[in-house]
Amino acid sequence: MEKRTFENLGCTTSLLGFGAMRLPLTQNGKIDEEQATLMLDTALDAGVNYLDTAYPYHNGESEPFIGKYLKKKDRKSLYLATKLPQWLVNSLEDAKRLFNEQLLRLDTPYFDFYLIHSIDKKAFDKMVELGVVAYLETLQKEGKIKHLGFSFHSIYEDFAYIANFRPWDFCQIQYNYLDTEDQAGDKGYALSEKLGIPLIVMEPIKGGSLANLAPELASKLQILDRTASSASFALRWVASHPNVKVILSGMSNLKQVEDNLKTFEPFVPLQDNEWQVLKEIHDIMLSRLGNGCTGCKYCMPCPFGVDIPGNFALWNKYRMFQDFESVKKSWENPEVQSTRPPVCTECGQCLPLCPQHINIPEDLKKVQMELSHPR
Ligand code: SF4
Ligand code: SF4
Structure with missing residues (x-):
């Protein structure tokens, strides 16, 4: 398993991280714990040592499930990440209550990586004003949070504002070969390198979309390597960026776990012709866009309720x-x-x-x- 080192934090993680947000489900919509345990065991046996969850995943069931799973493992051998649901925080007391609830749910005395979940400038300013950021800094001094960061889905300008605000240990962005101009994008990647903030990447396959390309696009990848999946090219594109330390894949079945593991055992950086073909696919897909909406929300709210x-x-x-x-x-x-x-x-x-x-x-x-x- 390819490993990457957070030079600023002195820790080494597996490049592939296990995201616990799309775990397999039983017929009644609950986490299929038997299957999910098998998937986690397979990933950990292959060297994955970074587990990512969050308060709202699986309607609040992801954290307790991961907590239960961790009881069977050597806690110190794993890096556990979870996130503060900032949209539920309207006072400092809310943040304190949620953090303590998360420690209980995950049955752990500390989090290795703790993130303010999905912030934009407005949400971040609110966290600062409520004293939540200062509170998280205190928790870090107490050792309850080892490394403090944020996860991000908004526009680049907001990313730049938050990234420059304080010396973050790391941050987590959506990044893949299609989203280079969307959200933090290439500009956010470059800024993180400049500021010395290591990156954790989510949605490397764009929610699974890049694993299911239209046939005429998938065939371009097949010509490069008939044995490789479309998803593996998407993962290698992200992994070929050196400031990316962990790539989170929200795996839903054992086949996906095995395919992702294969991509990183060993990891082979993209070759020049592979970069070119992925850029070609990117350009074709972007040429099909209806418009260039960036999702900035400056037009909102619409007085009549249109999203x-x-x-x-x-x-x-x-x-x-x-x-x-x-x-x-x-x-x-x-x-x-x-x-x-x-x-x-x-x-x-x-x-x-x-x-x-x-x-x-x-x-x-x-x-x-x-x-x-x-x-
Ligand atoms: S349509 Fe709205 S969300 Fe989209 S780019 Fe324009 S202002 Fe931003
Ligand atoms: S009603 Fe239509 S035109 Fe008016 S603000 Fe909403 S989306 Fe825009």
């Missing part, structure tokens, strides 16, 4: 992957139909707010047309 970036994200995903199944469940979710394009009155309030100069009402009509009549 503008949410609708554009689904539209762009559908067009990039040319696969309605990948968005069907979200698009047809009855609970969010009041946020869909037909609710738009074309009032125009959002138009001057979009830095990408997107004609939002017009594009919303296209979203409705294409997703209501998928090809």
Whole structure:
């Protein structure tokens, strides 16, 4: 198993980390503990030593399951990461209560890696104002948190603000060969290197999407190596960035665990022709986008309740992957139909707010047309 060293922290982790957010489920929707245990055992036996969970994963069941699993293992031989659900924190007392609940759920006296979960600038400022960041720093001095970081899904400008705010031990971003200009992206990667903040990467396969490319794109990878999966190319792309120390894969079955392990035993950096083909696939997929919405939310809230970036994200995903199944469940979710394009009155309030100069009402009509009549 390929290992990477956090030079600033003096610890060495497996490059492949086990993400406990998409564990196998039983028929009643609970974690299939037998299967999940087999998957974890397989990964750990192969040298994986980084486990990542979070308060909300599996409706709160991921942390207790991992806690139970860890009782059978040598705790000191593993790095355990979990995250503060900042959206549930409205006072310092909330943060204290949640942190202590997490220690109990995971049945551990300390966390190796602790992250403020999914922050943007607004959420981060709130954590600072409430004294939560200072509280986490105190916990670190007490040894209850070994390394402090944050996870991030917002825009680059927010990433730069938070990354520069204090000397973070590490941070966790979404990064893959398709998202180079999205979220933190290539610019965020470069900034993390400049600031000396090691990276943990999530969504290296973009939620599994890059494992299921359209046939004409998958065949480009098959020409490079008929025995390698599309997912393995996506993982190698991320792993070929030296400031990436852990790549989290949210594995859902044993086959995925075995395929991911194969990619890192041994890890082979991408060759020049492989970089080129992945760039070609990236360019083709991006050329299919409906618009250039970055998800910045500057246009929000819409006075009539339209989820503008949410609708554009689904539209762009559908067009990039040319696969309605990948968005069907979200698009047809009855609970969010009041946020869909037909609710738009074309009032125009959002138009001057979009830095990408997107004609939002017009594009919303296209979203409705294409997703209501998928090809
Ligand atoms: S134009 Fe449509 S999407 Fe934009 S603010 Fe008005 S109702 Fe909302
Ligand atoms: S439509 Fe424009 S303002 Fe709204 S989220 Fe997308 S890029 Fe940002």
